[in-house]
Amino acid sequence: MRNIIFILMSSVCLFNVILSQTNCYLVEDNEKYTYEMISSDLDSLAIIFPERTELFSIGNSEFGFPIKVVRIGSKVPKKRSLLFVGNIHAREDYSSKFVMKFLNLFLLSFSGDTTIYSKAAEYLNEVDLYFMPVANPDGLKIAHEDWVSIEKYLPEIEKILRMESYAEWKANGKGVDLNDSFDDGTHALNKSYNSSSVPCSEGFKGNYPAEPIETQLIQKFVANIRPLMTLSFHTKGDLIYWADSKTHSYFEGIDSLINEKSLRVSNFSRVPVSPDPRTYGGGLENYVRYEFGLLGSCVELSFGDNLRKQFPDDEFNNRVWKKAWKIPTTCIEMVITYANQLEVISNRYKRN
Numbered sequence: 001m002r003n004i005i006f007i008l009m010s011s012v013c014l015f016n017v018i019l020s021q022t023n024c025y026l027v028e029d030n031e032k033y034t035y036e037m038i039s040s041d042l043d044s045l046a047i048i049f050p051e052r053t054e055l056f057s058i059g060n061s062e063f064g065f066p067i068k069v070v071r072i073g074s075k076v077p078k079k080r081s082l083l084f085v086g087n088i089h090a091r092e093d094y095s096s097k098f099v100m101k102f103l104n105l106f107l108l109s110f111s112g113d114t115t116i117y118s119k120a121a122e123y124l125n126e127v128d129l130y131f132m133p134v135a136n137p138d139g140l141k142i143a144h145e146d147w148v149s150i151e152k153y154l155p156e157i158e159k160i161l162r163m164e165s166y167a168e169w170k171a172n173g174k175g176v177d178l179n180d181s182f183d184d185g186t187h188a189l190n191k192s193y194n195s196s197s198v199p200c201s202e203g204f205k206g207n208y209p210a211e212p213i214e215t216q217l218i219q220k221f222v223a224n225i226r227p228l229m230t231l232s233f234h235t236k237g238d239l240i241y242w243a244d245s246k247t248h249s250y251f252e253g254i255d256s257l258i259n260e261k262s263l264r265v266s267n268f269s270r271v272p273v274s275p276d277p278r279t280y281g282g283g284l285e286n287y288v289r290y291e292f293g294l295l296g297s298c299v300e301l302s303f304g305d306n307l308r309k310q311f312p313d314d315e316f317n318n319r320v321w322k323k324a325w326k327i328p329t330t331c332i333e334m335v336i337t338y339a340n341q342l343e344v345i346s347n348r349y350k351r352n
């Protein structure tokens, strides 16, 4: 059914694009939003908004699925940018839905279909926006028990240690937890509360830093575009991990200001600077701070109940969107305000 509706919607949108870009809202707010659906919606958005978007893949996952990225901006890429990442953790599919919803509504503000992002054009005069809704395609497919095109990997997947059902899968297709695997200098000590010494549905950081293909591709991509800020979306907690003890002092208080403003617009809970590299290490947000002296935040969407089980698809708007929808633009505005200073900080930054 969804396919038929999708084909109809896409053709309506593609037809409309000749006249205008009206009613091209494609995101599934209330249903399961699979890797294939997201991938095809990204293709459609790139066709509907050709003058604002550039769609590309940074490479393929362990199982061979493209990790797609959309850049929004003018034809020639700008040096200054922000990066929005979803679904590094497989089961946390509110995060890809959130990135997609923000992307779609942001684009629709150019066709006059929504006014919620009234300053969208102004932002794009200053920065490019990069969207990577699904950083971990294989994991998302496993969490959705969407075995189409990965049947041949099933025997290997079944051998991986599993904490609960497939719906609670967090790792990539090979049983490595991507957000413990980034090369931020903490790999040897990193030992989170759920750590596993063998491939597992969660908590295995890999045998060496950046072992998973997905981690290597994301690191390479970030090294290329050097976004002034990376926002990586997760669940759960209604909070933001915004700084760590190793790098916080470099940001001259700008990270604190951005965090305070983000908390004000979302009512999320305040967390302290992450104190201990043994527990916070290996995340994308830690990596961009440590490797490049660039801002990174891990935004934990939806109420924190300490269960692996995720909330129902049809509660997304209530549990996530209505609280968090202003966080991305708040960060964009703050990054634009402090762009010069952030560039100076990153340019003189040296790892230690």
Ligand SMILES: [Zn+2]
Residues within 6 Å of the ligand: 089, 092, 179, 234, 235
């Ligand atoms: Zn997560």
